[in-house]
Amino acid sequence: MTAALPPMITTTPIATPTTATQTMQRARRARRGVKIRITVPIIIIGLYVIGAITVPVIYGFDPLRTELVDRLKPPGTTLSNGSIAFLGTDQIGQDLFAQMMMGARVSLAVGASTLIFAGLAGVTVGLLAGHFGGWMDTVLMRIADVQLAFPAILLAILLASVLGQGLTNIIIVLSIANWVVFARVTRSQVLALKNREFVEAGRALGAGHFHLIVRTLLPGCVAPILVVATVEFGHVILAEAALSFLGVGVPIGVPSLGSTIQAGTAYLTSAWWISTLPGIALAGLVLATGVLGDALRDFYDPTLRGA
Amino acid sequence: MADSTPLLKVRNLRVAYPIRSSVLMRHIGDNVAVSDVSFDLHQGETVGLVGESGSGKSTIARTIIGLVKASDGSIEFEGKDIARASWRQLKSIRREMQMVFQDPYASLNPRLTVRDIIAEAWRVHPGVVPRGAWTSEAKALMDRVGLNPDYSDRYPHQFSGGQRQRIGIARALALRPKLIVCDEAVSALDVSVQAQVLNLLEDLQADLDLSYLFISHDLSVIEHLCDRVLVLNRGVVVEQGTVDQLFDNPQDDYTKRLLAAVPVVRPWLEPT
Numbered sequence: 380m381t382a383a384l385p386p387m388i389t390t391t392p393i394a395t396p397t398t399a400t401q402t403m404q405r406a407r408r409a410r411r412g413v414k415i416r417i418t419v420p421i422i423i424i425g426l427y428v429i430g431a432i433t434v435p436v437i438y439g440f441d442p443l444r445t446e447l448v449d450r451l452k453p454p455g456t457t458l459s460n461g462s463i464a465f466l467g468t469d470q471i472g473q474d475l476f477a478q479m480m481m482g483a484r485v486s487l488a489v490g491a492s493t494l495i496f497a498g499l500a501g502v503t504v505g506l507l508a509g510h511f512g513g514w515m516d517t518v519l520m521r522i523a524d525v526q527l528a529f530p531a532i533l534l535a536i537l538l539a540s541v542l543g544q545g546l547t548n549i550i551i552v553l554s555i556a557n558w559v560v561f562a563r564v565t566r567s568q569v570l571a572l573k574n575r576e577f578v579e580a581g582r583a584l585g586a587g588h589f590h591l592i593v594r595t596l597l598p599g600c601v602a603p604i605l606v607v608a609t610v611e612f613g614h615v616i617l618a619e620a621a622l623s624f625l626g627v628g629v630p631i632g633v634p635s636l637g638s639t640i641q642a643g644t645a646y647l648t649s650a651w652w653i654s655t656l657p658g659i660a661l662a663g664l665v666l667a668t669g670v671l672g673d674a675l676r677d678f679y680d681p682t683l684r685g686a
Numbered sequence: 687m688a689d690s691t692p693l694l695k696v697r698n699l700r701v702a703y704p705i706r707s708s709v710l711m712r713h714i715g716d717n718v719a720v721s722d723v724s725f726d727l728h729q730g731e732t733v734g735l736v737g738e739s740g741s742g743k744s745t746i747a748r749t750i751i752g753l754v755k756a757s758d759g760s761i762e763f764e765g766k767d768i769a770r771a772s773w774r775q776l777k778s779i780r781r782e783m784q785m786v787f788q789d790p791y792a793s794l795n796p797r798l799t800v801r802d803i804i805a806e807a808w809r810v811h812p813g814v815v816p817r818g819a820w821t822s823e824a825k826a827l828m829d830r831v832g833l834n835p836d837y838s839d840r841y842p843h844q845f846s847g848g849q850r851q852r853i854g855i856a857r858a859l860a861l862r863p864k865l866i867v868c869d870e871a872v873s874a875l876d877v878s879v880q881a882q883v884l885n886l887l888e889d890l891q892a893d894l895d896l897s898y899l900f901i902s903h904d905l906s907v908i909e910h911l912c913d914r915v916l917v918l919n920r921g922v923v924v925e926q927g928t929v930d931q932l933f934d935n936p937q938d939d940y941t942k943r944l945l946a947a948v949p950v951v952r953p954w955l956e957p958t
Binding site: 575576577579580581582583584585586587590594595598599 | 784
C-alpha cells in the first residue's frame with residue numbers, strides 16, 4: 380500500500396490533462412461507433428425492404444404455382460425453365476429466394492402496421508396516464524398490467540379461431556400485445572418531464588392540457604419512443620414468424636418467413652435449406668433492428684454528446 | 687398610491703400539501719407550507735419576499751401564478767378572486783401576470799427555438815399577436831431584453847445563463863402583463879450577470895409600468911430592487927415594511943438574524 384502511493388502522486392498532474400483528452404477521444408470514438416452502428420443496420424433493413432418490394436415482382440412469384448420437376452432442388456440448381464435457383468427450391472418447386480422475399484414483404488408490412496397501431500395507442504395511453512396521473516394513471520396502467528400478464532400466443536389462437544386467419548388479425552393481435560411497451564416508456568418519460576420548469580412555464584402561460592401534451596410533452600418523448608419502436612419492430616417480426624410457424628398466423632397461401640420455416644421442418648434431413656435459409660434471413664433482419672435500436676439509444680444519450 | 691385598489695391583494699393565504707398514507711392514499715394530514723399570509727401589491731410597485739430555503743417563498747409565488755392551489759384565503763387580482771375564477775377567467779387573468787423562473791437552464795423548452803419559446807404565449811392566447819407577426823414581435827422582444835434578434839432561430843443551449851434568463855423575461859413580457867412574479871430569477875446567475883438582469887428588470891419596470899413580486903433569499907438584491915419587503919419564516923410573515931424601515935430598523939428577531947447573516951465585504955470597517 381505504502382509502496383504504491385508515491386508513483387500515484389507523481390503521475391497525477393500528468394494524468395489530468397491526458398484523461399481529459401482520453402475522455403474526449405473515447406467519446407468521439409463512441410460517436411463514430413454509434414454512426415456505424417446506425418448506418419449498417421439501416422442499409423441491411425433497406426436491402427430487405429428493396430428486396431421485399433422488387434424480388435417477388437421480378438421473379439413473377441405466384442404462391443399457388445407448383446413445379447413438380449423442380450421440387451427440393453439444392454441451392455444453385457438450374458431449373459427446368461433454365462433459370463438458376465441460387466437458394467434452391469422448396470417442396471412444391473417454388474424458388475426459395477423469391478418466396479423468402481415475399482415472406483419478408485409480409486413480415487415488414489405486419490411489423491410496420493403493428494408499430495403504427497400499437498405505437499399510436501400506447502403513446503396516447505402513456506401521455507394521458509403520465510400527464511393526468513391520479514385515477515386515470517391507475518386505471519390505464521392496471522389495464523396494461525393485465526395485458527402484460529396475458530400471453531400473446533393464446534390471444535392469437537383465440538382470435539384466429541373466432542375471426543379466422545388473416546393478416547389483419549395478426550396485426551390486431553400483435554398490436555394488442557405490444558401497445559403496453561409504448562405506453563410504459565411514454566408514461567415514464569412524461570413523468571420525468573412534467574415537473575421540469577419549462578412544462579410549468581407552459582402551465583403558467585395558461586396552456587391547456589391539449590397544448591401541454593401535444594406541444595410540450597410529446598416532443599420530449601420522441602427519442603425514447605423511436606428507440607422502443609425500432610426494437611419492437613424486430614420483436615413484432617419475430618412474433619409474427621412464431622405465430623405463422625405455429626399455424627395461427629398468416630393464412631395458407633400467404634408465404635411468411637415463419638410459415639416457410641415451418642413447411643421446411645418436414646424436409647430437414649433431405650432439404651435443409653428450406654427451413655435454414657429463411658431462418659437466417661429472419662435472424663438477420665431482427666438482429667439489424669436490435670442493433671439499430673441499441674445504437675439509437677446511444678445516439679440520443681446526452682452523455683455521449685458534445686465530442 | 688395607498689388609496690387606489692391594489693393590483694394584487696392576498697388575504698390570509700394558506701397553502702398546505704396533503705400527506706397521504708402510503709397504502710390507501712388516504713389523507714392523513716397536511717404539510718403546511720404557507721399560513722396566514724396577507725399583503726397588497728400596487729401597480730408599478732416591487733414587493734420582495736425574502737426568507738430562507740423552505741420558508742414558503744416559492745409556494746406563494748406558485749400559488750399566485752396558479753400552479754398550486756390555495757387551501758384557504760383569497761388572492762385577488764384587480765378585484766377578481768383567482769381561487770374562485772372559472773377556467774376561462776383564469777386564462778384571461780394569466781395574460782396579466784407572468785412568471786420568470788429560477789433556473790434558466792430548466793425553464794426553457796430545449797426543443798424549441800427562442801422565437802417559438804416566446805411565441806408559445808401567443809399560441810396559447812390567440813388574438814394577442816396575429817400569427818404573421820410572431821417572428822417580428824419575438825425579435826422586437828429579444829431586442830427589448832438585450833438579445834441579438836438575429837439569434838431568434840437558435841436553441842436555448844446555445845445561450846449563456848444570463849442570456850437564457852433574458853429569454854425567460856422576454857417570454858414573460860410576451861403577453862404584456864401587468865405583474866411579473868420573479869421566483870429567484872437571478873439566484874442562478876453569477877454576480878455581474880445578476881446586476882445586468884436586475885438593471886434590465888428596472889428598465890422594463892420604468893418603461894412598461896410593471897409590478898414585480900420579487901422572491902429572493904439574497905437580501906442585497908431585495909434591497910436594490912424592492913419598494914417593500916415581506917420577511918417569511920416557516921410559512922409565516924414575521925415582518926413587513928418598506929426597504930428602508932426593514933433594513934435600518936429590523937424589529938423581529940428572525941429579520942435581525944437574517945440581516946446579520948449577509949456577508950460583508952470588509953467586516954473590520956463595519957461598526958458592530
